[in-house]
Amino acid sequence: MSGGARAFALHGGLIVLLFVLQFVLPAYHHGNLARIMVLASYAVGYNILFGYTGLLSLGHALFFAAGMYGMGLGIQHLGLTPAPALLLGLVAGAVVSGGLALLALRTTGVAFMIVTLMFAQAGYLTILYFGEYTRGDEGFVIQQAQRVLWGIDLSDAGNRYFAALILFGTCLMASLWLVRVPFGKVLVAIRENEERVRMLGYDIFVHKLAAMIISGTIAAAAGASYGLLFGYAGASFASVQYSIFPLLWVLLGGAGTVLGPFIGTLFMFYLIDLSSGVTTAYMLIAGVALVLLTLFAPQGLMGELRRRVWRGLP
Amino acid sequence: MTLLTTRGLSKHFAGLCAVEGVNFDLPQGEVRALIGPNGAGKTTLVSMICGRIAPSGGQVIFEGRDITALPAHKRIMLGMAYTFQITSVFAGLSVGENVALAARRRLKGADVGLAVDDALARVGLLDRKAQEAGDLSYGHQRLLEIAMGLAQSPRLLILDEPTQGLAEGEIAEFKALIRELAGKTTILLIEHNMSVVMELADRITVLNFGEILAEGTPDEIHANGEVQTAYLGNG
Numbered sequence: 001m002s003g004g005a006r007a008f009a010l011h012g013g014l015i016v017l018l019f020v021l022q023f024v025l026p027a028y029h030h031g032n033l034a035r036i037m038v039l040a041s042y043a044v045g046y047n048i049l050f051g052y053t054g055l056l057s058l059g060h061a062l063f064f065a066a067g068m069y070g071m072g073l074g075i076q077h078l079g080l081t082p083a084p085a086l087l088l089g090l091v092a093g094a095v096v097s098g099g100l101a102l103l104a105l106r107t108t109g110v111a112f113m114i115v116t117l118m119f120a121q122a123g124y125l126t127i128l129y130f131g132e133y134t135r136g137d138e139g140f141v142i143q144q145a146q147r148v149l150w151g152i153d154l155s156d157a158g159n160r161y162f163a164a165l166i167l168f169g170t171c172l173m174a175s176l177w178l179v180r181v182p183f184g185k186v187l188v189a190i191r192e193n194e195e196r197v198r199m200l201g202y203d204i205f206v207h208k209l210a211a212m213i214i215s216g217t218i219a220a221a222a223g224a225s226y227g228l229l230f231g232y233a234g235a236s237f238a239s240v241q242y243s244i245f246p247l248l249w250v251l252l253g254g255a256g257t258v259l260g261p262f263i264g265t266l267f268m269f270y271l272i273d274l275s276s277g278v279t280t281a282y283m284l285i286a287g288v289a290l291v292l293l294t295l296f297a298p299q300g301l302m303g304e305l306r307r308r309v310w311r312g313l314p
Numbered sequence: 315m316t317l318l319t320t321r322g323l324s325k326h327f328a329g330l331c332a333v334e335g336v337n338f339d340l341p342q343g344e345v346r347a348l349i350g351p352n353g354a355g356k357t358t359l360v361s362m363i364c365g366r367i368a369p370s371g372g373q374v375i376f377e378g379r380d381i382t383a384l385p386a387h388k389r390i391m392l393g394m395a396y397t398f399q400i401t402s403v404f405a406g407l408s409v410g411e412n413v414a415l416a417a418r419r420r421l422k423g424a425d426v427g428l429a430v431d432d433a434l435a436r437v438g439l440l441d442r443k444a445q446e447a448g449d450l451s452y453g454h455q456r457l458l459e460i461a462m463g464l465a466q467s468p469r470l471l472i473l474d475e476p477t478q479g480l481a482e483g484e485i486a487e488f489k490a491l492i493r494e495l496a497g498k499t500t501i502l503l504i505e506h507n508m509s510v511v512m513e514l515a516d517r518i519t520v521l522n523f524g525e526i527l528a529e530g531t532p533d534e535i536h537a538n539g540e541v542q543t544a545y546l547g548n549g
Contacts, residue, residue, distance in 0.1 A: 182418050189415050191360040199366065199398070200466070201390030201419045 004180070007314045011176050013170045026161045034161045036262075036269050037168035038226045039245075043253070043261030044171040045218025046246035050190045051255035052179055054191030057118030058243050059100065060219050065127065065238035066096040067220025068163055069134065072233035075146050079131060082149040086224050093220020094213055096123075098128070101212035103207060111133045124238040134166040139234025140268060156183070160229045167225050168262070171218055179314055187211050191256070219246075252293060254300030258314050263301050317342045317470055318363065319501050325358050325371035325524075327450070332358040334524040335372070340470075344494065345501045346435035347511040350521035351544065356504045357399055357520065360472050363502075364396040365389045376470070391419070396460040397476060399504070405448030409439060409458060412447050416462040433465040436491060452479045460491070472502045476512055489513060512536070520544070 022030060042064055049055050060113065070092030076084040104115040128136045147154045154160055178184040186207055189197045198204050227233040236242070246261075253264025269287070275285035296302040306313040318340040325333040333355040340346055353446050364367045365386030373382050381389055390396075395416075406414050410430055417429040434440040437457040442450065447458060456479055463471050477485050485507065492501065492514050505511050511518060511532070518535045520527040522544045528535060535541055 010382050092341075185411065185415065185418075189404055189407065192406050193402060196398070196402045196404065197415070198386050199364070199390060200416050200462070203387050204387075209319050 007176065007258075008181075010092030011172055012220040014259065014262070015172065018165055018168070022155045022158070022165075026083020027157065028268070030161060031157060032269065032273070034164040034229065036156075036265050037164040038222055038229060039248070039269070040262040040265040041168050041171040042219050042222035043246045043249040043265050044168075044258075045215045045222065047250045047257075047261045048178065048187075048218065049176060049211055049215035049253065050247065051250055051257070051260065052184065052191060053187045053208060053215075054194075055208065055212070056113050056247070057104075057116040057212075057215075058240075058247070058257070059104075059116030059118075059123075060122040060216070060246055061238050061240065061242035062100065062116075062120040062222035063093050063097050063216035063219035064226075064242055065123060065235075066092040066216075067225075068233050068237055071129065071224035072140065072142060072227045075142055076140060082147060082154070082228055086221075086228065089224030089227075090217055090220055093223070094217045095127065097220070098178040098209070098213045100216075101209050105208050105212070119241070120238070120243055121240065122237060124240075127235045127238050134235065136235075137235050139232055139236070140152070142227060142233065144231070147231060149181075154229055155212065155231060163229060167221065171221070172216075172258065172262070176314060183207070183210070188256070188282065224293050248290070250300070252300055252304030254304070254306070257300070257302035257306060260300050267301065297301070315342045315421050316340065318502075319373075319375040320359075320363065321373045321375070323359070323374065324353070324370050325367065326370045331524050333362070333369075334389065336521075336524075336526055338519065338526070340500060340502060342500055343497050345496050345514055347515035348502060348504045348521060349506070349511055349518060350527070354521040355524040356521055357474060358394070358475065358500065358524075360474060360504060364472055366396070386528060390466070392503045393465040394472065395466040395468035395470070396472045397463045397474060397534045398471075398472035398540045399478070401452065401459060403447045403450075403455050403458050403462070405446070407447055408443070409434065409447050410443040410446050411448065412458055413461050413465045417465040419466065429465050429467070433461040436464060436494075437461045438487060452547055453481055453484050456480055456482065460488070464495075468499065468504065470500045472504075474504045474547060475506065476503070477507050485510065 003179065005257045025033065028045050046060050049057055067089040071085045071089035074080040074088040080088065100116065104112055106161060107115050144155045152159050156165055186197065186202055190204060190207060194204060223237065249264035249268055251260065251263050252267055254260030270290055271286050274283035299307060316339050320336055320338040323333060323336045352355055361367045363374055365384060369382065373380055376392055381392065409502060413430045413433050414426055417426045421429055431440060434443055437460055439454060439457055439461060447455065450458060456476060460476055477488055478489060489510060495501065502513065515532055517529065517531055519529045520535060520541050527544060528538050528541050
């Protein structure tokens with residue numbers, strides 16, 4: 001089997017597995033997995049900028065929240081139905097990430113991290129400032145009646161799982177496709193050696209701008225879906241914590257691998273879930289596990305797999 | 315026809331004159347060597363020509379067009395290629411992908427693969443196509459740099475110390491490669507190895523303290539007393 005066919009089989013296989021799992025999982029894990037798939041979609045978006053282009057953003061919560069509030073405010077204040085509301089969330093994410101990219105891409109390295117972090121904080125404070133519309137920290141619930149998409153009630157667990165799977169499958173396959181086409185290969189080359197790419201005649205700025213808009217729009221799709229599927233939008237999703245999460249998930253799962261974001265999200269979710277059942281000091285267990293992984297698998301779980309087993313893993 | 319011209323090209327780094335008022339003409343199809351002692355400003359001069367650094371003053375004219383204000387990537391698209399003095403391949407990517415990145419800027423689809431194989435075959439690296447570039451020996455990485463330059467099929471190929479670190483046999487192959495390109499591609503070669511310079515160059519430009527000291531055929535330069543003192547030594 002060629003590398004391309006193997007990669008397609010592996011990633012397609014995961015989607016099939018997730019599809020089958022919904023019929024056998026107990027309700028608790030069924031709900032968890034739906035949530036993990038939406039969050040993993042967020043991580044997939046983050047990975048395109050961080051893992052493949054080599055740009056470390058500390059402000060992706062801004063894009064996640066742009067999607068969530070674009071969708072949520074559309075339903076709450078404009079009386080939109082879910083489909084146009086989701087679209088509004090995507091557009092909000094694309095516009096916000098494009099706007100931030102134009103400013104932040106004038107910097108590199110640590111300055112880029114700080115600029116993205118500061119703008120995300122400004123976004124968070126903006127949500128609090130307009131508490132009259134956003135209900136600030138408290139957030140607002142999206143009622144069951146407002147969550148019916150084309151006659152499908154997304155508050156139903158089965159429908160929700162299926163919607164999350166469609167979102168995740170789309171993001172995963174889009175990500176796999178992206179890194180195999182010439183554009184994606186240029187992104188990887190920028191990560192490896194930006195100056196050399198420039199001297200091969202590629203416009204670095206345009207490629208980074210596109211990468212950031214794609215990454216931000218996927219993050220927004222995840223944010224909008226999260227709000228719609230779980231019926232809530234709140235300012236905590238715009239906080240710095242939600243910028244750090246995707247970084248952690250991607251690092252754990254393996255930056256610059258297509259599957260890494262999902263594996264990292266799954267691992268971290270259940271690490272916290274299981275350890276909190278054992279002790280109230282569960283963050284200590286999570287912390288120790290993270291330190292161990294960083295020490296012994298610095299390229300993340302899938303990165304380690306690529307190093308040891310399958311060198312061509314995308 | 316003149317392919318490349320510079321007029322009064324200068325670069326000052328915080329008061330230090332690296333390059334000062336260089337007027338340089340490179341006719342189409344010529345192999346030109348740029349020589350001079352370390353710190354003479356050779357790399358600075360070609361970096362201003364290909365747009366890696368902005369000049370403090372002066373003009374760069376390529377095919378009759380003033381390109382002084384163009385960013386590097388647009389100059390490359392006009393038909394320049396630059397190979398780095400310090401090896402700068404994509405260490406984490408395969409040898410083939412390194413060359414493909416260079417070729418894809420002008421080609422699409424199946425043509426890319428053909429151009430990659432052709433460029434790799436010319437430098438003798440075709441059998442290492444699938445290997446990771448970072449695993450190549452230093453000499454092979456230099457050859458890969460040259461292959462990336464070839465794959466761009468440039469009108470002006472700028473080679474910054476291409477034979478540095480190459481073994482004797484590889485230098486001989488490099489000479490043969492340049493002779494094959496000569497006439498079709500205009501080549502600007504920064505080089506310290508005098509046998510390479512004397513055998514390959516149609517003309518030689520000598521740079522010293524950021525200024526052009528002499529210009530002429532290899533024989534003229536060899537006989538030039540000033541050049542002898544500044545660079546070649548009196549021995």
